[in-house]
Amino acid sequence: MTDQFQITFSLDEIKDVARKILSQPLKKVITFHAEMGVGKTTLIKALAEQLGVQDMTSSPTFSLVNEYETADGEIVYHFDLYRLNSEEEAYDMGIDEYFYSGNWCFIEWPEKTPNLIPLDHAAIHIKQLPNGNRILTLK
Template identity: 65%
Template structure:
């Protein structure tokens, strides 16, 4: 799936992503400031998370509960030094839990990513819109 969008179309984009039945573990790629966290917040809303959502930059993971009691984990590994830190926090328990796992900066843990996952790549276009690819 490829889609070009502006930030005011995030709700529609999140619905399109979910309609494409992505795997429960989704890696988010894109430069800093391109809107990965903003998209993840909208995906959480689409899944029925009603509480506040924020970037887990310092905590590494935030946990949210959706309407149907399913859990959503949002990871931000930007400040992670190595894969051992992820293992120490119990990353395997999260990734193989069957719950949604949205991972920013997954390139910091390449050897820990489950074989079955989806990837969302976001890039900023010259006109300020974003190009999103789901694979």
């Protein structure tokens, strides 16, 4: 994987951005870093759609993880760890089994479980620009 992929976009270009991200050589565990409201969930929805998920995604804020299946049977896990109280709580729910399952894992608020995220993962950082556009960096 190249060290870094960077793109500036507006939210109405999100499907194209998702396509470009998925065209990169990626790890299947991807962490998403951004302030609240910048578009992590929106991007994850677009990525899941590009991967062939038919049933539309919502943020798993209350369940911590949502599971989706793509048209060709791949599993996509979407984690929202914002409401997590401790790493122990995540460990107790078996989060590491998800992370090492070989399936896609899209993780919002990974800083809540820094010791549980696999070392071998990709990271997406999104910053909102003053004009409303976003700048995304994939590492």
